[in-house]
Amino acid sequence: MPGKLKAKIVAGRHLPVMDRASDLTDAFVEVKFGNTTFKTDVYPKSLNPQWNSEWFKFEVDDEDLQDEPLQITVLDHDTYSANDAIGKVYIDIDPLLSSEAATVISGWFPIYDTIHGIRGEINVLVKVDLFNDLNRFRQSSCGVKFFCTTSIPRCYRAVMVHGFVEELVVNEDPEYQWIDRIRTPRASNEARQRLISLMSGELQRKIGLKVLEMGGNAVVGYLQCFDLEGESGLVVRAIGTACTLDKISNTYAPASAINPCNSSPSKDTKDSPQAVPSALGCRSTHSSPVHSASSRLSQGFSVSVPTLLFAGMGSGGSAGKEAGPLKALLRQQTQSALEQREFPFFTLTSFPAGFLLHVGGVVSARSVKLLDRIHNPALGNTRSYKLLDWNSFTADEPETRDAWWEEIRQEIKSHAKALGCHAVVGYSESTSICEEVCILSASGTAAVLSSRFMQDGALDMDHRFEDLAPPGCGFCHIPYDELNMPFPAQLTYCHCCRRFKVPDVLFTTIDLPTEANVTGKGCLIQARLCRTKKKAQGEGNATAISNLLPFLEYELHTQLMNKLKLRSMNALFGLRIQISIGENMLLGLASATGVYLTPLPSPGGIQIAGKTPSDITYEQHISNMQKKINDTIAKNKELYEVNPPELVEEVIGSPIPEPRQRSRLFRSHSESSDEVSELDLSHGKKDAFVLEIDDTDAVEDIHSLLTDAPTPPGFYSCNTEIMPGIYNWTSALQMFTSVRVFRLSNVNLTNQGLNKVFNDLCENLLKSLYFKLRSMVPCCLCHLNFTVAVPEDELIQVAVTAVAMSFDKEQTLENGRQSCDKTLMKAITENEEQLQFPLELTAESSSNPLSSAKGLSEVSGALPSARAPSVDYSSFTDRCSSWIEQLRLKAHTIRRGSIKTMSSLEKASPLPEGRSRSLRSNRSYAGGSVAVVKMTPLSFIPGTKIIKYLGIINMFFIRETTSLREEGGVSGFLHSFIAEVFAMVRAHVAALGGNAVVSYSMKECVFMENPNKNQAQCLINVSGDAVIFVRESELEATPPQPQSASTQTSSSGEGT
């Protein structure tokens, strides 16, 4: 009996009038946890009751504490008839279970009813007393911290990154049970809300157990999703990255202890000159064969068989003669760390310094499945039993689903391997369901990681295999073997270090690394596509969909590539491709943030070629179009400040014997840049991209290229965490959600027409956002994430959640740099670790005889080693001229690099212990009557420091109405529902003592309407991390004080 949950009901306010006669309410409260219920007294005749109840105590297992929410029901007492429910509050007590999170939940919660929405508020106090549990075989995983944030949370340090954790649980959907025919919509909604709350609690607990098993204490990048499969059930699944985190205020053993004997085996991929990297890659597959659920895989889902897929990776030996063995050694080291895992996947999108070595490209896999009801053995009267016990789902259900995901993950893994990468980062999974067809998708970025954070006890020698590439360009270098390229790509030498090869274009799903060398600013790039499909049933439908998928994806990639080139950029970050199925169409939406990576070659323009050059007017048409495109490119260059420094071109003997020309070998990767011959490598001159105008696709492409309206002056947009080129954020912040549903008329639309409609829908939505937020100019819309759905035959739904952040226009980059410089010293002392890495680099490389020589001998152009400028530059005087250029570039790089690091430090750098203690207690943030709670989809708030994570927020709500018109139609209904969801999130955060939600996302917004019946229903699932932040300015001003009660937890409990 390891825990005691205590709850106290204090008061209510703004209650609705329940008794028409007196215009008052006789309210009382039921507090329920598990199967125990307590009641308060009735507080008669008041809309603002003061119950001030005793402490209700629940003695429970911590397993239940994790699974169950505390359920508070407010009712109106009625002497003669049944008591009327006013509404409910579900409180997730998980944050109270971790010693580092919140200690008490106390505050006003909106009382929510699924039919009426928010009906007043209730003030509640909740505490948990946990007893130590020494039972090793326990089922609970109390104390494991969960973060939605997809980077190492700002006040923690990663000791170890253990890797991928996943779990899913399945149940019947109460909405589809027989009993739903006789119960009220309210009862049905509440059953569903409660079930999902239970299931996510259980899921979290199970994942927590896995984390403990791996020896971790936290899950970062926790992503939980629901699949509402309708008749066949309800799946709640989650993935995340298990880590061991250390609170940064702790004194930790410096990771810097270098073992001198370890420093000699130096090289790694970088030193092998030939392993010159390249690579943009997008690999992607569709398991087109329809797998109906009936083909049950025998594999048990929880069996984590360590597959030895990486053993063959010794083939890295082909990379370089001298470096081969070393490289292989390195790989093996890292491999062994990764081998322990079934899937070397990481849901993180940004990484501790030195973790991410190389990026291969996007890997994705999709699979079309048929949801089959037969798989639900629970039929007939067994259902009523199941209804009583939500947890007793049939065992084979999760197995089927798990097997499906397993397949996809294997696929991803093999794609990564083909790209010469042993890991996948920025990994995510999603589904789209329409009737009984379901598309499972997974995508990520193939990458090579340092073993630094991955091996037990590796800390003292972790720098041994540290990749020594200049941080600004290292990740761009190709990880795969250029003689054995996984796809046709055109490689050049890195424009920064000139030693390693880089691809001409790079697509990734991760955030832009803070240290990356970027020229100019970035911008949101979207590819949108809509394809009609014949209505079909069952397997026929699934087959039709899987046949369409490759084309869809191919075209999306082509669009992305075109738009990227139109903006004169060469890399995409945060790429997210969403494919939604409807009865009669498929929607594809790809969003990413385009940037110009300095290490990569400048993209060529877009050339339009006509197939029938006979006609003069036709030629004119083409040349007009060409001119337009060229103008747009020029304009964009100016707009995004893409002015790459001109480099002295060096002739590089490409080691690739024969570039594969025009080979589009791989399904759905759309790089056509391979059309350039070897001689065209010089970046400025090439027009690599040829659009043939006769092709209807090309017409469409051009159309969509030219219809993308530029963002209005003062606005920038991206779908990643940070916008390259903008550093001086102000604290003005506006998170918003916008939803649009578009009804297509009955007219039979062509693909093209449909495309235009969809494109316009997205464009108009963006325009509206810019207009709405015009008062914040200059500002950037960050994390601009679109979700598309086809809720019904002729409806297209687009939902966006993003944050608008103002920045200081006056302060240009230079000024930003100055202000950063001021904080430099402080930043350094505060975060030693950040600097250790570069310092060691120089030390190590100069002592290392292997470091520079070999690269140079191979490459005719003679690239100086990027690593130890002081040594190398002085020794190669004859190459002065090119080096001066290089030095300048280098200096430029370093400056830029430092700016970025610093600006991130400003936001992220940990507090010294004394400081964090000095913070006032949580409660003091409740200035005014309602404390302001900020919300942002980003993992940080500019100008502030997050000093404490209070726990994960994961909430699921259903709202239904039978008086749609009276509530202002569909828009009125959804508007108030979203506002209510925000209000409930804020209330929960405030009750935990927090003042912000970071990494907020709306993962589900399922809207259904039936205007004829005057009805509508909507389901929303949101998540995020509740935090306490303080303004940096306040922080400086606050003198150290004794530690306050609320921030007592300085010891980073392992959670176990």
Next chain:
Amino acid sequence: MSVELDVFVGNTTIMDKEVYQLWLNGYTVNDAVKVRIEGGVMEECEASAEVLLSDTMDQFRTFQMCERLLQNPAKLANQLLFQIPPDRQAMLIERYYAFDDAFVREVLGKKLSKGTKKDLDDVSAKTGITLKSCRRQFDNFKRVFKVVEELKGPLVENIKQHFLLPDQLARDYAAIVFFANNRFETGKKKLQYLTFQDFAFCAGQLINYWTVGAVDNMVEDMDVDLDKEFLQDLKDLKILITDKDLLDQHKSLVCVALRGKTKVFNEMEANFKNLSRGLVNIAAKLTNTKDVRDFFIDLVEKFIEPCKSDKWTSTDVNLYLTHYTNSAHILDTFKHQTVWTRYMGVIKSCILRMYHE
């Protein structure tokens, strides 16, 4: 093909002042869009009419959702549904409770009843203010009236506290409540030249000096009802006109004081008895509710109009009323000095305010 659903919800509720005003003015979404287009917001922000329509609809919806809270402004501050910065909240409330002078002149002093509300379409037609806006303003008056009706303590303070209005607006509402409660006639043709602010000023005077609250500040309705005892006492002032000696004595004192100081001395001398009778009769009749209602019309008919026809300037009126009031104090047989001061103080400031040249 159409946009079926279109919502935008910010964590901090976004509200455009200009759109809010259009909503308050009772415009339809389409009319509001037209006004905005004419205002040039499109060129400014490169927006299309479509974008403007979407934005306007969205904001109108937000305002509609907020309206419930605005009707109970204290709730706005501690509700959880909309996160609105305090300065914005104050702006929303102030503008919601703001009213048009043209409108208030139409209903000032009328009973705030359903009957009056039904006539609002006439008011709307007459003033050119949309019916919707008229209704909002009327409902505001009525709501404030209902709430403060049952409260103890100073009227203005109560309004400020319950409706979180700024001082000036709270005073205006106090005037409206006061007028509605006493049903002062303000609509007669002869009163048309008076603005709401003229009446509001007078209401302030009456509230400060003639109500129960002027004496005792903890009574219910203290600022709404006139002090009955005082009204009773006013009857005693009649002696000033019924007693021939007193009247003559009063007149000569005033004449002595004014001689040579005003161009309209002769007219004043000739009219003295009429004017004095007028003012004292008003005082004596105030015990009748009916006559209270006619208070302003009486002031105009009995005093302001005669003076106007004799071409008195405001300065003349001021001079006359000052000496008229002060001279009475010198009359040794006149015993009702306190009541006289309390009466004449208000009368003087009201008349001066109402005396437009």
